[in-house]
């Protein structure tokens with residue numbers, strides 16, 4: 001007969017309430033940024049006659065592609081392009097966060113992740129539980145976000161050299177990318193509305209539909225999270241195989257069947273740790289020191305990393321962009337004519353033109369210098 005294990009009850013308090021507070025605070029911050037940005041657009045729409053409101057730099061956080069390219073440019077050259085400098089620091093904070101705590105940004109800070117969770121909770125109430133997607137459908141769908149990320153990587157890292165990356169970051173299109181994004185939602189087309197409504201409905205039926213299958217940002221953070229030394233670890237000796245951890249996992253990870261959770265879908269929400277009824281059986285631990293990382297440290301750490309890295313951007317004067325009111329008024333009138341290269345041929349062409357422009361600018365500087373000498 002199987003010997004019954006002696007159970008020491010897990011009496012640690014759940015962290016989920018605090019995770020909800022942090023998510024709510026961050027979502028409110030995003031709403032505040034949205035209101036400020038709306039007031040800023042009113043100034044542009046009135047051709048400068050309405051009161052001027054500063055553009056909130058935090059809006060750069062909603063430009064992940066531009067921010068990623070800015071980060072790449074900074075890593076490669078040590079220079080900051082001042083079209084959307086806040087985006088660089090927000091992106092760096094999120095990557096650092098993923099290196100330390102795995103994909104924690106998705107479950108602790110991301111407003112889209114928070115909204116997905118709320119919609120998912122609503123769906124579970126309607127359908128009285130989680131809807132299971134068969135593996136044959138789940139795996140190919142999960143690969144979609146990697147396909148999108150792969151194309152983005154190919155376009156930026158394989159088709160563009162660093163001169164073209166800078167040309168893109170300094171282009172008029174990138175300078176108004178935030179305005180274009182705003183008007184995409186403010187003047188939403190019928191097709192886009194249908195797509196958004198479909199995503200909403202799918203998120204009710206399938207929990208985290210957007211995050212699990214389509215978000216390329218989540219795909220990137222999932223890859224970075226593999227490098228994190230801190231993972232959810234299960235102690236098989238004290239584990240009573242109740243399966244509550246797997247049941248609580250919103251990412252459908254079989255936590256009860258593994259010793260260490262190594263998954264691009266784990267977003268460090270700690271729901272499994274909270275669900276475990278046995279003390280010291282399921283915890284976030286460093287794979288090197290084997291030491292347990294308390295849930296409170298995760299909550300404080302996530303918020304602190306974000307505040308410190310973005311704070312460095314603010315304190316070093318690299319938070320606000322360098323686009324003047326006058327330039328914005330001109331951009332506003334012309335922005336419908338601004339485009340970006342789409343498709344591999346267009347990206348290659350953009351790369352070639354950027355290099356030709358660079359050479360002609362260099363020639364001009366040399367000629368001017370020669371004239372100066374004369």
Ligand code: SF4
Pocket residue numbers: 232248249250251252253255261265266267268269270271272273
């Ligand atoms: S494994 Fe645990 S921490 Fe990771 S997503 Fe599932 S419940 Fe959250």
Ligand code: SF4
Pocket residue numbers: 234235238239240241242243244245246255256275276277278281282
């Ligand atoms: S919740 Fe998971 S780790 Fe904890 S005892 Fe049950 S099966 Fe084991």
